[in-house]
Amino acid sequence: MFPNISFMDLLTLAILAVVLFGPDKLPEVIQNVVGFLRKVREFSESAKQEVRSELGPEFEDFEFEDLHPKTLIRKHVLDGDALGVDEIRRALDPRAELSEVSDAVLGAADDRRDAASAERRTPLPEETVDGPDAHAAFDPDAS
Structure with missing residues (x-):
């Protein structure tokens, strides 16, 4: 109470x-x-x-409790499909489009990973291979 x-x-x-x-x-x-x-x-x-x-x-x-605005909307609009609410929900649901996009991104990532592994398998020419002491230059102001 x-x-x-x-x-x-x-x-x-x-x-x-x-x-x-x-x-x-x-x-x-x-x-x-x-x-x-x-x-x-x-x-x-x-x-x-x-x-x-x-x-x-x-x-x-x-029931007088049905006159409460939340109950009224829940009972007559959200639960019932007389107004086509379920069809509108399905049309506005972005999950299907998001799953298509995520599948495309994951497929592209897999393709890149396969291409990168194929590149690693091929030997590099001798002039591009650096020695074990070679390091990339670090610029702290670049970020």
């Missing part, structure tokens, strides 16, 4: 209730509050039943 109330909040409220009402009157106050909440709940249920009966027999299964 109150999802944002922590244990410390409840403990603080309990201590405050004991201090305000005292341990002798606290059970009586709790009974009065619970009785009041029951009456409010009964009143709201009778009001809902009265509205349903006034709307007629075609609205007997009407």
Whole structure:
């Protein structure tokens, strides 16, 4: 009912209730509050039943929770396919195109890897082969 109330909040409220009402009157106050909440709940249920009966027999299964905007959209737009939502979702889904592109990129990478391994197998001419002491020049300002 109150999802944002922590244990410390409840403990603080309990201590405050004991201090305000005292341990002798606290059970009586709790009974009065619970009785009041029951009456409010009964009143709201009778009001809902009265509205349903006034709307007629075609609205007997009407739920007031369905009037919440999130529930209304979820129930009538997202779940139902009367508006062609599934077809629109499939048309706007980029997964098929992305998988084609990734397959093409992976295929090109495999082709390059095969070409690079074929180049490594062929012997290099003697004038292009550097000795084991040759190093490439490093320029720290190049980046």
